Amino acid sequence: MKLIYAIVRNNDSGKVTESLNSKGFYVTKVASTGGFLRQGNTTLLVGTEEDKVEEVLDILRKECGPRQEIFTNPVGSFNYGTTNIMTTVGGATVFVTDVERYEKI
Numbered sequence: 001m002k003l004i005y006a007i008v009r010n011n012d013s014g015k016v017t018e019s020l021n022s023k024g025f026y027v028t029k030v031a032s033t034g035g036f037l038r039q040g041n042t043t044l045l046v047g048t049e050e051d052k053v054e055e056v057l058d059i060l061r062k063e064c065g066p067r068q069e070i071f072t073n074p075v076g077s078f079n080y081g082t083t084n085i086m087t088t089v090g091g092a093t094v095f096v097t098d099v100e101r102y103e104k105i
Helices: 010-022 050-064
Strands: 002-009 027-033 040-048 067-074 082-089 093-098
Touching: 002 010, 002 050, 010 027, 010 040, 010 050, 040 050, 050 093
Parallel strands: none
Antiparallel strands: 002 040, 002 093, 027 040, 067 082
């Protein structure tokens, strides 16, 4: 048995959770923060058998893979306008750990 911790952007968490649920995976969502631009994150916890880990990782790659977005960055006060920044967003930080014991009560 494995426990997968996947830290994804809040914007991606709904799609990822839906896809995992549709394939029969149970997901626990935990709100978290941090990362570049201090955007909100969601930590997804997925318990699964070892032979299903790659399937979970494939879903994560498909639903929240890296992509380019433009962010508007206000510079100074109203008089100075704004600048646009092209940055890579998305992706996931994933940890896969062994589960010594599992019980569903």
